[in-house]
Amino acid sequence: MLRFIFGRLAVLVPTFIGVSIIAFSFIRLLPGDPVMLMSGERVMSPERHTQLMADLGLDRPIYIQYFDYLVNLLQGDFGSSIVTKRAVLTDFLQLFPATVELSLCAIILAVALGVPAGVLAAVKRGTWLDQTLMGTALVGYSMPIFWWGLLLVIFFSGYLGWTPVSGRISLMYFFPQVTGFMLVDSLISGQAGAFKSAVTYLILPTIVLATIPLAVIARQTRSAMLEVLGEDYVRTARSKGLSPFRVIGIHALRNALIPVVTTIGLQVGVLLAGAILTETIFSWPGIGKWMVDSVFKRDYQVVQGGLMLIAAVIMVVNLIVDVLYGFINPRIRY
Amino acid sequence: MKKLSTLLAATAIVTLMAGSAWSKTLVYCSEASPEGFDPGLYTGGQTFDASSRTVYNRLVEFKHGSTELEPGLAESWEVAADGTEYTFKLRPGVKFQTTEFFTPTRELNADDVIFSFERQYKADNPWNKYVAGASWEYFSGMGFPDLIESITKVDDLTVKFKLKRAEAPFLANLGMDFASVLSKEYADKLAADGKMELMNQQPLGTGPFTFVAYQTDAAIRYKANPDYWAGKEKIDDLVFAITTDAAIRAQKLKAGECHIMPYPNAADVAELKKDDNLTVLEQEGLNVSYLAYNTLVPPFDKAEVRKALNMAVNKQAIVDAVFQGAAKVAKNPIPPTMWSYNDAIEDDKYDPEAAKKMLEDAGVKDLKMKIWAMPVARPYMLNARRAAELMQADLAAVGVTVEIVSYEWAEYLKLSSAKDRDGAAILGWTGDNGDPDNFLDTLLGCDAVGGNNRAQWCNKEFDDLMTKAKATADVAERTKYYEEAQVIFKKEAPWNTLDHSLVFVPLSKKVSGFVMDPLGIHRFNGVDIAE
Numbered sequence: 027m028l029r030f031i032f033g034r035l036a037v038l039v040p041t042f043i044g045v046s047i048i049a050f051s052f053i054r055l056l057p058g059d060p061v062m063l064m065s066g067e068r069v070m071s072p073e074r075h076t077q078l079m080a081d082l083g084l085d086r087p088i089y090i091q092y093f094d095y096l097v098n099l100l101q102g103d104f105g106s107s108i109v110t111k112r113a114v115l116t117d118f119l120q121l122f123p124a125t126v127e128l129s130l131c132a133i134i135l136a137v138a139l140g141v142p143a144g145v146l147a148a149v150k151r152g153t154w155l156d157q158t159l160m161g162t163a164l165v166g167y168s169m170p171i172f173w174w175g176l177l178l179v180i181f182f183s184g185y186l187g188w189t190p191v192s193g194r195i196s197l198m199y200f201f202p203q204v205t206g207f208m209l210v211d212s213l214i215s216g217q218a219g220a221f222k223s224a225v226t227y228l229i230l231p232t233i234v235l236a237t238i239p240l241a242v243i244a245r246q247t248r249s250a251m252l253e254v255l256g257e258d259y260v261r262t263a264r265s266k267g268l269s270p271f272r273v274i275g276i277h278a279l280r281n282a283l284i285p286v287v288t289t290i291g292l293q294v295g296v297l298l299a300g301a302i303l304t305e306t307i308f309s310w311p312g313i314g315k316w317m318v319d320s321v322f323k324r325d326y327q328v329v330q331g332g333l334m335l336i337a338a339v340i341m342v343v344n345l346i347v348d349v350l351y352g353f354i355n356p357r358i359r360y
Numbered sequence: 361m362k363k364l365s366t367l368l369a370a371t372a373i374v375t376l377m378a379g380s381a382w383s384k385t386l387v388y389c390s391e392a393s394p395e396g397f398d399p400g401l402y403t404g405g406q407t408f409d410a411s412s413r414t415v416y417n418r419l420v421e422f423k424h425g426s427t428e429l430e431p432g433l434a435e436s437w438e439v440a441a442d443g444t445e446y447t448f449k450l451r452p453g454v455k456f457q458t459t460e461f462f463t464p465t466r467e468l469n470a471d472d473v474i475f476s477f478e479r480q481y482k483a484d485n486p487w488n489k490y491v492a493g494a495s496w497e498y499f500s501g502m503g504f505p506d507l508i509e510s511i512t513k514v515d516d517l518t519v520k521f522k523l524k525r526a527e528a529p530f531l532a533n534l535g536m537d538f539a540s541v542l543s544k545e546y547a548d549k550l551a552a553d554g555k556m557e558l559m560n561q562q563p564l565g566t567g568p569f570t571f572v573a574y575q576t577d578a579a580i581r582y583k584a585n586p587d588y589w590a591g592k593e594k595i596d597d598l599v600f601a602i603t604t605d606a607a608i609r610a611q612k613l614k615a616g617e618c619h620i621m622p623y624p625n626a627a628d629v630a631e632l633k634k635d636d637n638l639t640v641l642e643q644e645g646l647n648v649s650y651l652a653y654n655t656l657v658p659p660f661d662k663a664e665v666r667k668a669l670n671m672a673v674n675k676q677a678i679v680d681a682v683f684q685g686a687a688k689v690a691k692n693p694i695p696p697t698m699w700s701y702n703d704a705i706e707d708d709k710y711d712p713e714a715a716k717k718m719l720e721d722a723g724v725k726d727l728k729m730k731i732w733a734m735p736v737a738r739p740y741m742l743n744a745r746r747a748a749e750l751m752q753a754d755l756a757a758v759g760v761t762v763e764i765v766s767y768e769w770a771e772y773l774k775l776s777s778a779k780d781r782d783g784a785a786i787l788g789w790t791g792d793n794g795d796p797d798n799f800l801d802t803l804l805g806c807d808a809v810g811g812n813n814r815a816q817w818c819n820k821e822f823d824d825l826m827t828k829a830k831a832t833a834d835v836a837e838r839t840k841y842y843e844e845a846q847v848i849f850k851k852e853a854p855w856n857t858l859d860h861s862l863v864f865v866p867l868s869k870k871v872s873g874f875v876m877d878p879l880g881i882h883r884f885n886g887v888d889i890a891e
Contacts, residue, residue, distance in 0.1 A: 058770020061495075066403060067738075067789055068501050068802075069777050069811035082493040109395050111491035111560055120576050176607055184611050191612045197387060197579060197599050309603045311577035319393070324770065 027352070034345050041341060042334075046099065049333035050092050053326050059084065060108045060324040082108060084326075095330070104331035109323050114331035118313060122335075123206025124194065125312035128304065129297045131228055132235035137290060140240045141279075144247020144286075148255060149274060159244065166241035171300055175234040175307035182230060189229050192309040196223040231308040235300050239293040246289045250282035257281075283354050291347030295340055383596035386871070386889050388882065389609045389618035390600040393577045396491075397563040399537040400480050403497050408537040409882045410580055410600060415457070416540035416565035419448050419473065420531060424886065425875035427646070427698065427794020429531060433468060433541055433566065439833055443526030444509075448473070450517040455587040456543045457570040461562050464545055468566055470513040475544040481505045487547065490556040498538035502792070526831045528838060532793040537881075540565065568593050568885040577602055594873075594888040613638065613866055619889060620867040620874060622882055626686045626742065632866045643876045644697050645863040648690050648799065649740040649788035650855040651731065651751070652814035654781050659724050666853040668718035670708040672758040678747045679859050686864070690857035692846050694799045697878050698791070699835070700842035705850050707857075716758040728761045730783025732776060736769050739880070740788035740861050747786060747858065779810050786858070787814055794879060796842045801826040804854065815854035822848045 061070070061078045070078075079085045083094070098105060104114040147159040183191040190196070194208050201215035209228070212220035254260060255278055263277045302314035313332060320328035392406040399412035412418075421432035434448035454468035479487035480499040488494065499505070507530070509522040523530065533539065546564045550556050563571050566589065569582035580600040584593040601618050603609045609621040610628045614635055624632060624640075633640045653660040653669070660666060675689045691707035694700070719727065733748040734741065741747065745764065752762040765783065767775055776785040792798050802808060805826050806818035822845050829841040849855075865876055870890040877883060 057768045058774075062770040062774055064403065064495065064497060065501065067773065067787065067812075068403075069773070069808075070501075071811070074500065078493070078495050081489075081495070106492055108493060111396060111401070111493070111557070117576060179608065179611050183615055187615065191615050191617055192603055192608050193601060193617070194578060197385075197601060197617075200573070200581065203575070306605055307608060309578070309601070309605070309608065311575065311602075315577060315604070 027349075031345070031349065034348065038341055042338070045337040046096060046330075046334060047092070049330040049337070050095060051088075052333075053321065053324065053329040054088070056321075056324065058324055060326065063324055064109075099334070104334070105327035107320070107328045108325045109320070109328075114328050115335075117316065117328070118332060118335050120203070120206065121311055121313045121316050124208070124310060125298070125301050125305070125314060127207045127209065128228070128231055128235060128310060128312060129294070129301060131232040132297060132300075133239060133290065133293065135232055135236040136239040136243050136293070139236075140243030141247050141286065143240075143244040145251055145274065145279060147244070147248045148251035151252065156248075160248065163241040163244045166237045167245070169237055171234060171238070171303045172307060174237060175230070175304060178230050178234060179307070190227050192307070194224065194227050194310060195220065196227075199223060231304050231310055234307070235297060235304045238300060239290075239296060242293065242296075243286065243289060247282065247286050250285045251278060254278045254282045280354065284351060287347060287350055287354060291344055294343045298336060298340070384594070384889060384891065385597040385599060386595045386620070386884060386887060387599045387601055387618040388884065389603040389612050389621040390580075390882075391606075391609070391623050392604055393602050394574075394580065396560040397571070397574070398542075398560040399540045400476075400496055400499060401491065401494055401560065403501075405880055411563055412537035412540045413567075413881050413883045414569040414582055414598065415563045415567045415571050416542070417454075417567050418535055418537075418539045418541060419450075420535045422535045422794065422877070422879060424883065425877060427532075427791075427878055429535055432535070433473075437531075439531075443528065443831065443833055444523045446521040446523070446530065447514065448519050448521075450519065451589060452517055454566050454589045456546070456566055457564055457585050457587065459562070459564055459570055460572075461558075462546050462549065462564055464543060464564075466545060468541070468543075469516045470519045472541055472544045473519045474511050474513060475547060476541045477508070477511055477539070480538070481508065486551060487556070487559075491560055496538070498536060498792075502533050502536070502538075504533070528830050528833050529793065529795040529797045531833075532795040532798075536793050569598050590885070593885055595884070598884055610866070613868065616868070619871050620865065620882070622865055623739075624864050624866055626684050629686065629864055629866075637869055638866050639869055641865045641867065641874070641876050642862050643878065644688065644695055645739055645861050645880065646695050646697060646791035646794065646878045647740040647788060648693055648695060648860055649738075649786065649858040650690070650693070651784050651786050651858060652776075652855050653784045653853075654779075655815050655817040655854050656779055657782070659722065659727065660729075660784070662722055663852050664718055664722045665724055666856075667708060668715045668722065668724075668758075669755065669760070670853055670856040671711050671718070672715035672760070673751050673754045673856060674710045675856075675858060676710070677754075678750050681750060682741070682743045682746050683859065683861060687859040687861040690860050691850070693804065693849055693855065693857055694796050694842075694846070695791070695860045698794060698796055698799070700796045700839040700846075702843040702846040704843075705846055708850075708853070712754070712757050719758060719760075726759065726761070728763070729755075730763045730765050732772070732781075732783050732785035733764055733766045734769070734772055734786055735766050738788060739790060739863065740859065741786060742861075744786045776814055777811055779816050781814075781816075784856075785814050788858075790880060792879075796838075797826070797830060800842060800845055800849075801830070804849065817852070817854035819848060819852055819854075822852075 061075055106113050143159050147156040150156050179191055182189045199217055199220045204211050204214055208224040212224040260273060260278050263273045301312055302318055305312045305314040317332045390406055394407040394410035395402040395404050397411045399408055418432045419434040420429045423430045433451055433454060435451045437446060437448045439446055456464040479485045480496040482488060507523055507527055509524045512520050514520050543564055550558050568585055568588050570585045572581040572583055574580045582598040584596055586592050603612055606623055606625045610624055610632060612618050613621045632638055653666050655661055679687045679689055691705055692702060731748045731751055733744040748764045752764060755762050776787060789799060789803055803812050804817060806823045809816050809818050825841045825845045829838045832838060867874055873887045
């Protein structure tokens, strides 16, 4: 097991270099440069443009810029935003917990509803329940997030007034960021009502972000379950007279979970992509919104630094998923 | 240690807030995160709203809701007869804000003013490059590096600006955000502590509101400055709730989560107006959108051809389709709210028949041209492609074939300036300081050819008027020159002036004293809220 983990860690190094090259070149391939966008409609003289590009070190040959970047990266320096002038890592660390909090809640909701829905659909295969569940999943999967989010806001916040429109917590509450997780920080703050407020602000964004993963997980669980339910050992278990709960819950589901866990792992990438839109709709101060704004402003440092950090997170999550396989299915040995 | 002090500061604030309960708080749903808090470094309106208009003051200020100037930190000023020397008498007894992070020991004096400007152009000033890539965009964009000869301290409360030449718009420029006055004492303290970058993160000035905290991309908090020289504000706290999506801003306003919002979607305005709890303020923006011909390329070098093309386009139809009524057709290159707007000028009449004949008379047959459409929505032009399509149809009716082209925004800005640009380009402008020079000379002067002058139009008569208008501080005289310049512009038709858009600010009926600003900034001094 340890050997496996070390092996996987070793693979991370070339992957990282690959990601750094892609992150570095991708944003530079886009037409336009940050200096140009800084001045907007007001035209900058070519001399001044050259001067400012030089000030930012963007006039040097691209490979030198890249190696500089790599050297700084190895020292833990992700550079500073061209626009805000703040350190990329500082901003990332401040904003990332918000994205993690939202994504975690979303994935918990997606698993909590998606797995049982998939199992139910598989067990009741072909019935109206199966069709309703899978039909709903298909609709959820095809839902344009932006439209869906706006719809929920208009109905639940605007029309019914049940949930707040956007933000992370009521502006009434103001306390220092300790962990960056609002649910935790609001508890630590000791301010009455803060935790409740944080929960109400989480509801709609969680639902919106969970929608697509929920649909994918439900469908995946159903098909994995159907496959397993047809296996000999399930028939054997049934013929032994085990209760349906034991047959489905222990014998079938456990084996069906492996592709489901893979799917859940892959959903992390989907969640981060979904977070971009969800965060924009709900003014959620996370990294999704931060990255998109930076692309528009050609903020090279933020885009490449942000991509590197996100890639690192996804790689670690995938590693964890691989390790988890062993726990779910003891036959898998590393 | 730093963490501890932050924690202590925050605890103190929390205690303060707890003491005052949820005091009189005004919540403004701002449209974007501020780029930073040093207004000299940036050009974004959201940054100015969050820094210069809340925390800072300038020597001269724009009167609330107008582009007229009034005394700010300078109580009075004198301009030398030749227009090259401006002497400002500073207001005595102006206190800098006392905050959790700094306690000032002295009042505003000439050193603060000199520091605030010199850092923006003196390369040897340690603050000139205090953050990587500091470019002082507006200072340079307004031509200050080539204009200012020196800034000297006459005495503690008197500062003299010596200019290299007479420049009438100079005073209006001093009312702009980049000209905000910072505390030199605070700057020295930050420099001594090796924390210069905090100038851009924890602003401290003389303005109506004291900065409390910025929660990245989420909220900015201010308290009313108890020592404000013009008197403490009526509200206790001001919060900017950063809400980038316009539809969500509207929902928040309706739900009472904020009291004021800028920039609603044009489509949402009607519904917001219907809401009993809201008022929707509206004003013509200080902007113009235009189609600039390239007057260096035949046949667009002929005024009669440009005029004929202008007459072939139904501008009202464009305004109706693109803005759903939230704009007015433009006839002059400056907006009607600006002084010296020449209302006597008659717009080119929409008359396809006459246009067709004029083109024939000019010897133009089977003309093929390109129209450049911007890829982004700007306040003065919400949908350039739609506008271009309407023009395409109108021009087809007079026998002109139009191809619509577009580029990525940064590319568009760059390529549209080129002297050999192929085609007419849609673009626009939002005023910086309410001075006609900021439109007429900036966008149509000979110096701007190959740059801001997208028509590449250089007319000696027009340009001479610009020079004359700059050389005098007499507004009546300047008005005369600018009015005359607009007549020449209309005759020569380097642009087809398209529209001046309307700007809306929906707000809660609980709010009183909020005034829309023609410069597009949002100011909260003087605003009150019913409890």
